[in-house]
Amino acid sequence: MGSNSWFKEKILLGMTFKDYISRHATLPFFIALLILAFSFYSMIYRLLYGLGPATNLSDTYPWGLWISFDILAGIALAAPGLTVGTVVYLFGAKDYKKFARPAILSSLLGYIFAVFALMFDLGRYYRIGYVIFWSWGLNSILFLIAWHFFLYIIICLIEWSPAFFEWLGKDKLRDFFSKLGIWATVFGVIIAGGHQAALGGLFLVAPTKIHPLWYSSMLPLFFLISALFAGISMVIIESTISHRVFKEHLKDFEPKEFDRKTIGLAKALIVILFVYLILKLFDLAHYDNWHYLKSNYGYWYLLEIVGFVLAPTLILINAVKTNNAKLVRITAFVVAFGVILNRFNVSLIAYNWYIPLTEKYYPTWMEVSLSLGVVTLIILFYRFIVRRMAILE
Amino acid sequence: MDRREFLKKTLTIAGMTLIGVYGDSSASPQNDKIKEQNDRIREQNDRIIQDSTKSTGNIANRRNWGKYEKVKEFPKEPYAVLVDLTKCIGCRRCEWACNEWNKNPNRPLKEFEESKDRSPSVFDRIRRTHAGEFTVVNRFYNGGTPVYVKKQCMHCAEPACLNACFVDAFKKTSHGAVLYNPSLCVGCRYCMIACPFDIPAYEYYDPITPQITKCTMCFDRITEDKIPACVEVCTADVMRFGPRSEMLKLAYEKINNNPQRYINHVYGEHEVGGTNWLYISGVPFEKLGFPKLDKTPIPNYSKNFLFTVKVLEIVAAAPLVWAAYYMISKNKEKKGGDSSG
Numbered sequence: 001m002g003s004n005s006w007f008k009e010k011i012l013l014g015m016t017f018k019d020y021i022s023r024h025a026t027l028p029f030f031i032a033l034l035i036l037a038f039s040f041y042s043m044i045y046r047l048l049y050g051l052g053p054a055t056n057l058s059d060t061y062p063w064g065l066w067i068s069f070d071i072l073a074g075i076a077l078a079a080p081g082l083t084v085g086t087v088v089y090l091f092g093a094k095d096y097k098k099f100a101r102p103a104i105l106s107s108l109l110g111y112i113f114a115v116f117a118l119m120f121d122l123g124r125y126y127r128i129g130y131v132i133f134w135s136w137g138l139n140s141i142l143f144l145i146a147w148h149f150f151l152y153i154i155i156c157l158i159e160w161s162p163a164f165f166e167w168l169g170k171d172k173l174r175d176f177f178s179k180l181g182i183w184a185t186v187f188g189v190i191i192a193g194g195h196q197a198a199l200g201g202l203f204l205v206a207p208t209k210i211h212p213l214w215y216s217s218m219l220p221l222f223f224l225i226s227a228l229f230a231g232i233s234m235v236i237i238e239s240t241i242s243h244r245v246f247k248e249h250l251k252d253f254e255p256k257e258f259d260r261k262t263i264g265l266a267k268a269l270i271v272i273l274f275v276y277l278i279l280k281l282f283d284l285a286h287y288d289n290w291h292y293l294k295s296n297y298g299y300w301y302l303l304e305i306v307g308f309v310l311a312p313t314l315i316l317i318n319a320v321k322t323n324n325a326k327l328v329r330i331t332a333f334v335v336a337f338g339v340i341l342n343r344f345n346v347s348l349i350a351y352n353w354y355i356p357l358t359e360k361y362y363p364t365w366m367e368v369s370l371s372l373g374v375v376t377l378i379i380l381f382y383r384f385i386v387r388r389m390a391i392l393e
Numbered sequence: 394m395d396r397r398e399f400l401k402k403t404l405t406i407a408g409m410t411l412i413g414v415y416g417d418s419s420a421s422p423q424n425d426k427i428k429e430q431n432d433r434i435r436e437q438n439d440r441i442i443q444d445s446t447k448s449t450g451n452i453a454n455r456r457n458w459g460k461y462e463k464v465k466e467f468p469k470e471p472y473a474v475l476v477d478l479t480k481c482i483g484c485r486r487c488e489w490a491c492n493e494w495n496k497n498p499n500r501p502l503k504e505f506e507e508s509k510d511r512s513p514s515v516f517d518r519i520r521r522t523h524a525g526e527f528t529v530v531n532r533f534y535n536g537g538t539p540v541y542v543k544k545q546c547m548h549c550a551e552p553a554c555l556n557a558c559f560v561d562a563f564k565k566t567s568h569g570a571v572l573y574n575p576s577l578c579v580g581c582r583y584c585m586i587a588c589p590f591d592i593p594a595y596e597y598y599d600p601i602t603p604q605i606t607k608c609t610m611c612f613d614r615i616t617e618d619k620i621p622a623c624v625e626v627c628t629a630d631v632m633r634f635g636p637r638s639e640m641l642k643l644a645y646e647k648i649n650n651n652p653q654r655y656i657n658h659v660y661g662e663h664e665v666g667g668t669n670w671l672y673i674s675g676v677p678f679e680k681l682g683f684p685k686l687d688k689t690p691i692p693n694y695s696k697n698f699l700f701t702v703k704v705l706e707i708v709a710a711a712p713l714v715w716a717a718y719y720m721i722s723k724n725k726e727k728k729g730g731d732s733s734g
Contacts (some may be wrong), residue, residue, distance in 0.1 A: 046600075047600065048600060049600055050597060050598050050599055050600030050601075050603065051595075051597045051600075051603070052597030052598035053598070055597075057597060058597070059521060059522070059523055059524075059585065059591070059593075059594045059595060060521070060591070062582035062583075062585035062586055062595065063582065063586060089720075090713070090716050090717065090720060091716065092720060092723070121581075122579055122580045122581055123578070123579070123580020123581075123582070123595065123596075123599075123603040124578065124579050124580040124601075124602065124603065125579075125580075127560075127577075127578075127579045127580075128579060130560050130577060130579055131559050131560050131579065134560070134577075135560040135561050135562070135577050136560070136561060137556075137557075137558045137559040137560050137561040137562075138561075139556045139692060139695065139696060139699065140556060140557055140558055140559040140561075140583070140695070141557075141695045141698060141699065142557065142558075142559040142581060142583050143559035143560075144699060144702065145559075146559055182717050182720055182721060183717060185717070186710075186713045186714055186716070186717045189709070189713055190706045190709055190710055190713065193706075193709070194702050194705075194706050197702060198698075198702065201695065201698045201699075201702075202583070202586070203586075204694040204695055204698055205553055205556075205557060205586070205587040205691050205692075205694050205695050206586055206587065206589075207691075207694065208589055208684050208685070208686060209586075209589075217694075220698060220702075
């Protein structure tokens with residue numbers, strides 16, 4: 001009986017099981033369930049029949065949607081912990097303390113589910129432990145990434161555990177992990193920065209395969225900087241959504257204060273976007289790639305840079321000047337989408353750029369549904385945790 | 394259901410799926426004749442694809458790796474194969490011999506030999522290596538004359554695949570061969586991204602134990618004083634096998650003795666730091682599907698990066714640790730101030 005009431009209190013939020021289920025019989029949950037059904041089907045199909053039948057991967061395109069979206073884009077968008085978490089815990093930006101816990105939670109979930117999705121892409125997923133415990137390819141950039149993922153998930157767990165133990169009512173453990181938190185953050189900066197750059201570094205070994213407009217010896221730096229602005233824009237996006245959805249969890253919510261902080265985040269975003277733009281320009285000039293701009297790949301490149309980096313920057317400047325927090329929130333979506341587009345460009349569209357468009361890779365519905373399912377799982381877990389633990393207040 | 398039956402069933406489904414996909418993508422009904430031709434090519438390709446799906450359970454990898462672990466004699470100098478493209482007649486006997494030796498899916502020798510005279514033929518498309526197909530011969534045209542080009546692992550002196558592998562599943566042997574260890578591979582396929590020659594292929598249709606497949610330079614033959622199967626079977630004297638320095642010398646002898654016949658370039662002498670397969674040709678290599686590569690070994694790109702990251706991480710650690718101490722002491726001060734005040 002005792003454990004039963006604990007379950008009722010902590011997991012079902014004080015409702016009976018029946019109530020809990022009927023409270024969740026809504027359209028969004030139905031859609032989520034539908035996506036998950038397709039996604040689980042794809043996962044099982046992939047495990048039973050292999051990558052060949054489930055995906056459009058080939059010898060020419062060994063990496064597809066799951067790497068481009070779930071890993072490359074996903075990890076960049078899971079950088080809130082790296083940006084806001086660090087600024088708050090390490091540099092004592094108290095103003096943004098309220099943003100820190102959600103930021104860390106989204107990083108934690110982002111990384112865990114990125115690795116979860118990766119399991120389906122690996123041919124022999126059951127050997128993933130080899131890279132940590134058994135056989136080390138010390139000269140591989142992927143080795144560095146694997147280890148950094150492993151360490152960073154532990155770091156996120158440490159940073160998140162105060163909220164977790166608070167929920168369980170274990171104060172001693174909470175205090176212990178709170179003290180550990182600052183050290184986790186220190187190493188988190190190094191580890192997260194290192195592997196965000198390394199994800200770009202992965203493609204350094206393919207100088208002949210990636211279109212010159214995207215290939216650069218600065219790829220790691222570009223990935224790192226774009227992960228920073230992806231992280232900040234995700235903080236804006238996620239706070240926007242959670243302030244709408246989880247209103248009842250915010251006791252002393254002041255819209256004006258919230259707007260002011262959003263504008264503050266926009267300022268940081270502008271600075272980083274500008275650094276990125278200037279480096280991109282240097283890159284273009286250094287490799288003398290101007291002539292490529294007058295081709296289809298060139299137009300596509302310009303769309304990415306002008307449409308999803310330069311334009312949002314200018315809009316953000318305008319929004320900061322006019323104190324328009326709503327515009328900042330909308331632009332944050334554009335910036336985040338731009339980062340996803342960039343990851344797709346580097347890893348798929350500009351990869352093997354010399355082969356005709358008809359022979360290029362496009363994902364199967366199973367690849368798409370698996371990725372969508374993973375996104376759905378992240379949202380559901382985020383919601384589950386936010387409604388139970390002290391993340392937002 | 395036992396394992397074999399399970400795999401068999403899986404492969405049947407896999408093969409059917411692929412044929413379906415293939416049929417959709419290659420249909421271009423412009424007129425009846427082309428359509429008929431396409432059908433015939435498709436039939437031929439389907440057979441290849443169906444065969445290649447059976448390559449699940451590739452044994453060449455394991456056999457060669459086992460050999461590598463046991464081998465005790467190491468040559469003073471790595472071996473190399475010199476390929477003289479001006480001599481190749483496109484008989485594809487090397488493909489057949491490779492399949493035969495490595496127990497890859499194979500077809501009668503006659504089918505290989507006649508493909509150069511047939512129309513349509515496998516030469517109509519530029520092919521690459523696939524699972525269970527360690528080497529392929531492609532046909533290019535220079536003016537009106539066909540030039541046949543054998544393609545297989547180049548066995549780089551500093552292999553990109555080896556360096557890319559995060560579980561260290563590749564080895565460069567002192568014989569020159571680059572070998573793959575299937576008992577370590579996790580299946581990330583980063584080696585396929587890294588290889589500048591697009592050689593490693595993957596068994597996508599094996600759900601449980603897929604492997605990378607590629608040419609082993611017949612390691613299990615060259616360690617027993619035999620020459621690679623493809624070299625042995627060639628009757629047109631296209632390939633020569635021997636110590637790399639001798640092969641290079643031979644290449645330049647050939648070029649210098651007959652400058653009209655050859656261009657002055659030994660492909661693989663310097664490309665990505667040198668390879669253990671060397672090519673000489675009468676036609677510039679760019680026209681024959683060879684990637685234009687400079688002397689930088691591919692591993693250098695990642696090594697430089699890894700070095701930078703390590704240095705930066707160590708350099709960054711110091712101020713960050715200092716900041717952490719600062720924050721902790723500041724927090725303590727505040728707490729102390731609170732309790733006293």
